[in-house]
Each structure stands twice: as structure tokens, then as C-alpha cells.
Amino acid sequence: MLRSLIATVTTVVATLSAVTAAHAAPPDASDQDKAFLVSAHQDNLTEIEGGQTAERQAESQAVKDAGSRLVKDHTTLDEQVTKVAAKYGVDLPGRPSEKQQAELRKFAAKSGAAFDRAWVPAQAEDHRATLVALDKEASTGSSEKVRQLARDAKPVVKEHLDLMESIQSGG
Template identity: 45%
Template sequence: MRRYTLATLVAAATLAGLSAPQAIAAASPTSQDRTFLVQAHQGNLAEIAAGKDAGKHATTVCVKRAGQTWVHDHTKLDASVRKLADKTHTRLPSSPSAAQQKALQAVQSKAGSSAYDEAWLKAQAAAHRKTLAAIDQEIKHGTNSGVVAAARTARPMVAMHLDMVRDGVCHQAPHSTHHAS
């Protein structure tokens, strides 16, 4: 087996157009990666709050179960986001964005009525479409392999949530044996 010296490897990398600083920079989080982590965290906080609220105020079993799913799944996703934020030294906010809070308040104003369920479903469909767009942006343009991997891991779950609320109609999760009411 041939042994390559460090000088030979550096020369080969230089000829290939690479340099050590470029290789290191490619692994470091960019503003895209950091923005994604912040958006993902705020989205998770918003979905957890919306899920808990559905548990209290929804009038149908399907929306209540969807809310339980949101709390479970987004809590799990957020644990991963928080670990990545620590590793990448990304500062995360402590609450959902003002727009997310306003959207939840609009839904809450209909608490206890069938209008609540309809508003919740529509708000969740819109939120999950935005989340999928942010995930796809990270997958396409992110540079930190850990953050991109987290986006790839989250995508099927967020897509399933969108399927559950698509067009403002509640559908049970694919793995669920319960029927919507």
C-alpha cells in the first residue's frame, strides 16, 4: 500500500481546485442553514401550540387526534433542531413568530365551534405548505450536512401532516386505525 505524504495530498487538492479553508467552509453552517434552523424551531413551537389548542378546542375527534400527532411529532423534530442549533452556535428564539402567533389567535377566536375546526385545518395546511417550502430550500441550498440531513428527515413527516389537513379536510394519519369524525 502506498503512503501519501501530507504535501502530496495538499498538492492534489490544490490541483483539483480545493483548499483546506474551502473544504472547512463547506461544512460550516451558512446563513441559509441558520435561517432554516430558526424557522424550523419557530414552526415546531407553533405546531406544538396549535396541537395542544386543538386538543382543548376542536369539536371533531379527527382534529383532536391531528393535534395530538402535531404535539408528538413536532416535539420530536424540535429536539433535533435544538441539538443542531447548539452544535452550529445558532441562537433560537423562545417563541413562534408574530405571524404564527397571530394565526393561532385567529383560530382560537373560534374555539368550541365547528368554525374552529375548519379554521384550524386551513391554518395548518398553510403552515405545513410553508414548512415544506423551507425544507426543500434547505435541502437544495444548505451546506451543513447535519442541517440538510435533518431537513430530509423532517420532510416525510411534514408531508404526512399536510396530507392530513389538505384542502381544509381532516384525514387520519396513514398509520392510524381510527376514522375521522
């Protein structure tokens, strides 16, 4: 009888521990999810810095305004990325990748119409690539939170692409 009671109590404790652990933390994010969070964060940092450069160095008011919009929207998107990354214990880098930093330096060296001609098409290309990455994560990511983050970011990134294409076409 005592052995039966001890076995029952042990089973109940193990079950309660598993239930409590499951509710205490989200399931682990996959390597793909973690890589997406790091990449999205670095992309946001790049867009924020690039937008600030556009605000200062662009000739066209449309490009300056686009820069302001990127700063605002990517700051908001990055707040969400940072929150989700924290839930999964993903350490985010403090700056863009080396390649992104080189691109930012290239634009920082330009001003006026030369800046506008270089920055706008590069932004269109970057946002097209980001849409592909968002679609991939939304459809094949493991974490529902990370997949939702990708789905939520997509319309904002699409608006930025449309904005850059409109500026390119003189609209």
C-alpha cells in the same frame, strides 16, 4: 540544522492544531442554514401550541387527534432542531414569530366547528409551505447536518399535510 528542526516542529504543530480544530467543531453553518434552524424551531413551537389548542377546542375527534399528532411529532422534530442548532451555536428564540403568535391567537379565539373550519385548511397551507422550505434547505443548504435535518423532517411534514387534506375531504 537547528533552524530546520524548529521549522519542522512548527509545521507539525500547526498541522496538528488545524486537524484538532477541524475535528473539535463542525464547520460553520451558512446564514441560510442558521435562518432555517430558527424558522424550523419557530414553526415547531407554533405547531405544538396550535396542536394543543386543537386538542382542547376542536369539535371533531379527527381534528383533536390531528392536534395530538402535531404536538408529538413537532416536539420530536424540535428536539433534533435544537441539537443541531446547539452544535452550530445558533441561538433559538423562545417563542414563535409575531406573525405566528397572531395566527395562534386567531385560532385560540375559536372553538368547536368554527375552530375546525379555520384551523385545518390553515394547517394544510402551513405544511405545504414548510415542504417548500425543507426542499430548499435540503438542496441548497451548506451544512450537511442541517440538510439532513430537512430531509428527515420532510416525510413527517408530508404525513401531516396528507392528514389535514384527508380531514378536509371528510376522510
